[in-house]
Amino acid sequence: MRIISRKTLRDFYEKHSDSKAPLEAWFHEAVAAKWTSPTDIKLRYPSADVLPGNRVVFNIKGNSYRVIVKIHYNTSIVFIRHIGTHADYDKIDAESI
Numbered sequence: 001m002r003i004i005s006r007k008t009l010r011d012f013y014e015k016h017s018d019s020k021a022p023l024e025a026w027f028h029e030a031v032a033a034k035w036t037s038p039t040d041i042k043l044r045y046p047s048a049d050v051l052p053g054n055r056v057v058f059n060i061k062g063n064s065y066r067v068i069v070k071i072h073y074n075t076s077i078v079f080i081r082h083i084g085t086h087a088d089y090d091k092i093d094a095e096s097i
Contacts, residue, residue: 012083022061
């Protein structure tokens with residue numbers, strides 16, 4: 001998969017240094033993945049939440065952080081829409097961000 005954009009991850013973990021290793025691990029797994037549907041994601045990440053509009057919420061570092069992505073399965077592109085703490089996530093509408 002192609003991730004747009006890695007800079008978003010870097011910007012976040014520069015402020016939250018304890019998220020660097022888990023976010024980098026997620027990034028490398030996502031790049032190597034061949035997701036063609038939400039089922040592929042749920043097989044590897046059972047705790048991921050699949051939302052309408054091809055959005056997926058990944059729990060990072062034991063649910064301390066959450067990454068919301070929008071996936072274009074036909075082009076293998078993953079757009080990072082939001083990264084934040086669990087508290088940040090509670091303040092947004094994950095289906096529209």
